[in-house]
Amino acid sequence: DTEVTQTPKHLVMGMTNKKSLKCEQHMGHRAMYWYKQKAKKPPELMFVYSYEKLSINESVPSRFSPECPNSSLLNLHLHALQPEDSALYLCASSLTPRVSSYEQYFGPGTRLTVT
């Protein structure tokens, strides 16, 4: 398996709902990332996990809660979102944080709409 997968592809949720996004890779990568991408904008880094530990949180509101249960899986738990949180949520992974293996590979994303 040589790619990053994400589920669901599309998600519509109300502002009082709780939902989760899921990201999976079976390439043995030990660094995983969440990015947010608004229309016609570049991806913006949200969280970084290195060896299953949260290493970067880019001042993301607490209504977004990441979780890395194991080296293959990354979740993003969503609660009490706002309409402005509607975006494409991209997961990415890289082999390790070391200089020889920086390449980040993106999943197809989850298109989130908050109503």
Add this chain to the structure above:
Amino acid sequence: GENVEQHPSTLSVQEGDSAVIKCTYSDSASNYFPWYKQELGKRPQLIIDIRSNVGEKKDQRIAVTLNKTAKHFSLHITETQPEDSAVYFCAARPPSGGGADGLTFGKGTHLIIQP
């Protein structure tokens, strides 16, 4: 933090001509510079990258150059084809403190190949 500027925002070239996209970065310690291609509704795909210890890298019709002194890097696409039409993002990776670091992206260039 790192800041990446990208120009132009839109680039229209005739099929068969060359295209050049330029980026500058602010953190002189950044050490990895990838380029991503994103087609409408799809994930960003890594097309080429360069590390700070290299000045130029080429892969078939695509090349990237890096000038560390001036803190700028460029993407060159030769013999452009219709399938090259997409949004291209440059990115920079600030140095790691031991954990994984995410990428800071430029705003993107919409490349249009005119038949």
